[in-house]
Structures are given as structure tokens and as C-alpha cells.
Amino acid sequence: MAYFNFQLPKELEDFRLKVREFITREILPLEELLEPDATRLPQEQLKKLQAKAKEAGLWALGAPKKFGGQERSIFELTLAAEEASQHRLGAYNPGLNAFGSEPPNVLYEGTESQIQKYVIPTIEGRAHAFMAITEPSGGSDPARAIKTKAVLDGDSWVLNGSKTFITGVDRAEYGVVFARTDPGREGITGFVLEKGMPGFNWKEVPVIRPWYPCELSFENCRVPLYQQLGEKNKGFRLINKWLVRNRIPYTAGCIGLACAAMRYAIQYAQKHELNGVSRIKNQSFQWMLDDSEIEIRAARWLVWEAAWKADRKEDPRREASIAKVFGTETANRVIDRCIQICGLEALADHEMPLGRWYRELRIKRIGEGPSEVHRMIIGRDYLPKEES
Numbered sequence: 001m002a003y004f005n006f007q008l009p010k011e012l013e014d015f016r017l018k019v020r021e022f023i024t025r026e027i028l029p030l031e032e033l034l035e036p037d038a039t040r041l042p043q044e045q046l047k048k049l050q051a052k053a054k055e056a057g058l059w060a061l062g063a064p065k066k067f068g069g070q071e072r073s074i075f076e077l078t079l080a081a082e083e084a085s086q087h088r089l090g091a092y093n094p095g096l097n098a099f100g101s102e103p104p105n106v107l108y109e110g111t112e113s114q115i116q117k118y119v120i121p122t123i124e125g126r127a128h129a130f131m132a133i134t135e136p137s138g139g140s141d142p143a144r145a146i147k148t149k150a151v152l153d154g155d156s157w158v159l160n161g162s163k164t165f166i167t168g169v170d171r172a173e174y175g176v177v178f179a180r181t182d183p184g185r186e187g188i189t190g191f192v193l194e195k196g197m198p199g200f201n202w203k204e205v206p207v208i209r210p211w212y213p214c215e216l217s218f219e220n221c222r223v224p225l226y227q228q229l230g231e232k233n234k235g236f237r238l239i240n241k242w243l244v245r246n247r248i249p250y251t252a253g254c255i256g257l258a259c260a261a262m263r264y265a266i267q268y269a270q271k272h273e274l275n276g277v278s279r280i281k282n283q284s285f286q287w288m289l290d291d292s293e294i295e296i297r298a299a300r301w302l303v304w305e306a307a308w309k310a311d312r313k314e315d316p317r318r319e320a321s322i323a324k325v326f327g328t329e330t331a332n333r334v335i336d337r338c339i340q341i342c343g344l345e346a347l348a349d350h351e352m353p354l355g356r357w358y359r360e361l362r363i364k365r366i367g368e369g370p371s372e373v374h375r376m377i378i379g380r381d382y383l384p385k386e387e388s
């Protein structure tokens with residue numbers, strides 16, 4: 001009987017180690033110099049760091065080759081995401097952005113002028129984007145919740161409405177905004193908006209993580225027809241394309257943070273005593289670490305299964321939801337236990353990253369779809385077709 005090999009092939013293992021080494025060699029020392037709640041590196045330092053990443057062959061990992069990227073598989077991106085998150089700012093700024101950022105993948109379907117104006121500069125590190133779906137009426141069910149209205153007037157769309165909790169607007173030059181052009185699920189269209197367009201305003205919304213998302217408002221904001229993304233009323237397909245592809249590496253990043261938290265707690269427990277005995281010898285702490293190790297390994301396999309399915313061009317939706325629920329909930333349990341092992345100091349001392357990771361990981365159970373919605377997607381398979 002032939003057995004599968006449960007080891008990564010050498011080229012994947014080498015790739016994973018290359019990212020790990022870059023984080024250890026370049027990122028960890030740089031972060032030491034930043035404030036505990038910093039959200040990014042100053043621009044000049046970032047440019048130098050990005051030059052090193054380019055030299056190491058770690059630039060634009062996911063972007064299509066025809067636009068200058070490496071077009072790595074989802075599996076490879078998943079391996080990179082798990083490694084790149086393992087540092088203080090890693091939850092929301094993996095690798096401190098050394099590896100560059102991609103435009104929202106829905107823009108790869110844009111017109112030639114959209115590709116030249118937005119996609120290429122973003123992949124080259126000269127522009128940054130946001131992706132605006134969520135509105136004050138909710139984010140879990142965009143097909144119903146999107147109320148921002150776009151009405152065609154001559155050669156422009158006129159947008160009125162608002163978005164909330166949108167990441168990256170503060171750093172971006174442009175973004176993709178979804179608005180209602182007709183009633184129902186098939187009535188949503190995507191648009192590319194630039195900051196500074198008349199009638200488009202934004203402000204930060206304070207939340208529990210240090211990098212605040214933003215609220216956007218549109219008041220008779222005129223968006224030229226050529227800024228429409230894809231076909232009219234085909235926006236819901238674009239939203240799904242963005243969400244399903246993203247949530248696999250997103251979950252891998254959470255598992256990476258859980259690994260970093262474990263390492264931190266183990267070192268802390270080895271160095272600190274409780275009632276005169278090394279904490280690492282305390283059996284309740286050992287069991288917390290054991291449970292965490294078991295769950296992290298299981299979560300990684302689920303993420304890998306989803307990535308593998310996506311790379312085979314099969315529909316990964318169910319596997320991605322299974323991985324997202326288990327991976328993000330595991331990471332939350334792990335960080336919670338790590339804080340329990342270190343005690344109050346973990347929450348009081350801002351130099352320790354655990355408190356920050358705890359706040360940031362809590363959001364990950366809601367972002368990219370809350371656990372309840374993913375459970376609903378997983379459960380669709382049990383329902384008779386007409387009810388799913």
C-alpha cells in the first residue's frame with residue numbers, strides 16, 4: 001500500500017525557512033526599536049527593508065507574474081503567512097510590509113487603464129489600497145447590508161452612503177468600494193475610488209487594536225464611468241472572490257501568532273517561578289501548553305487542506321470556512337492560555353506582546369466573516385438543497 005508523504009517537499013520547506021529566517025534576522029531586531037503599540041515602520045526604514053526582501057527573492061509573492069509578481073500558490077502563501085506573522089506587529093502588518101502589498105485581487109480583472117493606474121504601482125510598492133464592503137448596517141451579509149447607492153448620471157456614477165471598519169484607508173491612495181446599483185444580491189457593483197475625490201470623506205474609528213480602521217462617507221461623490229470595476233451588478237461575485245481566497249492565508253497568520261505566543265509563554269515559564277518552583281514544571285500550565293500544541297497542529301492541517309483544494313482549482317469554500325473557524329478560535333484559546341500562564345504581568349507590561357496579540361486576535365474571529373457565518377456555510381451541506 002502506498003502512503004502519502006506527510007512532510008513538505010524540500011522546495012516548500014526551503015521557502016518556509018527563507019521567510020522564517022528573514023523575520024528572525026531583519027524584522028525582530030527592527031521591532032525592538034519601535035514603540036510597543038507601533039503599527040508600522042517609518043517610511044525610510046521600510047524602503048531599505050523592502051530592498052532587502054527583493055534581494056532575498058521575497059517580493060510580491062502572490063501577485064500574478066504578468067504584473068511583476070511571483071504568482072506563488074495559495075499553499076505557498078499560506079506557509080509564508082504563518083511565518084510572516086510571528087512578531088509583535090505581525091497580526092496586521094506581517095513582515096512589517098517588507099514583502100510588499102497586493103492590490104485587492106478583484107482589480108486583476110480591471111480594465112487596462114485600471115491595471116496601469118492601480119495594479120502595477122501597488123505591486124511595485126508605490127501605492128496602497130483599501131477594500132470597502134462593510135456598512136453600518138452590517139458586514140456579515142453584504143448582499144443585504146450594502147445600502148450605499150450608486151446612480152448613473154451621464155458619464156458618472158453618483159455615490160451616496162457610508163462604509164465602516166475599513167482597514168488601510170489612512171495609508172491608501174485608492175480603494176475598491178461596493179455600492180448598490182439595483183435591488184438584491186445581483187444588484188451590487190464595484191468601483192475604484194481615489195482619496196481626495198470631491199464628496200468622499202473618511203475618518204478613523206478607534207477599536208481595540210492599535211491600527212484603527214476607518215469610516216467612509218460619500219455625499220454626491222461623482223465616480224467616472226471608467227472607474228466602474230467589472231460589469232454592472234456583478235459585484236457580489238467579486239466580493240466572494242476576494243473573501244474566499246483571502247481567508248486561507250488570513251487564518252495561517254493567526255496560527256503563526258499562536259505559535260509565537262506559545263514560544264513566548266514557554267520561555268517565560270522556564271524563567272519564572274511560581275511558589276518557588278519553575279512555572280514550566282507546573283502541571284496545569286503544561287496541560288495548557290499541551291492542548292495548545294495539539295490544536296495548533298490540527299488547525300495547520302485544516303488550513304493546508306483548504307489551500308491544497310484552492311490550488312487544485314476546486315471550490316475551497318467549505319474547507320476555507322472550516323479552517324477559518326477552527327484556526328482563529330484556536331489562536332484565541334492559545335493566546336488566552338499563554339496570558340494565564342504569565343499572569344497579570346502579561347496584561348500590565350506593554351513591552352510584552354501578549355496583551356496586544358490578544359486584542360488583535362479577538363478581531364480575527366469577526367473579520368473575514370464571523371465564526372457563526374462560517375458555521376452556517378459549513379452546515380449548508382446538511383440542508384436540503386432548497387433551504388441552503
Ligand SMILES: Cc1cc2nc3c(=O)[nH]c(=O)nc-3n(C[C@H](O)[C@H](O)[C@H](O)COP(=O)(O)OP(=O)(O)OC[C@H]3O[C@@H](n4cnc5c(N)ncnc54)[C@H](O)[C@@H]3O)c2cc1C
Pocket residue numbers: 130131132133134137138139140141164165166167168207209213363366367368369370371372373376
Ligand atoms: C479592525 C477591523 C477591520 C476591518 N476591516 C475591514 C475592511 O478592510 N473592509 C471591510 O469591508 N470590512 C472590514 N471590517 C468589517 C468586518 O468584515 C465585519 O466586522 C464583519 O464582516 C462582521 O460584520 P459586523 O461586524 O457588521 O457584524 P454583523 O453583520 O452586524 O453581525 C453581528 C454578529 O452577529 C452574528 N451573525 C451574523 N450573521 C449571523 C448568522 N447568519 N447566523 C448567526 N449569527 C450571525 C455574528 O457573530 C456577528 O459577529 C473590519 C472590522 C474590524 C473590527
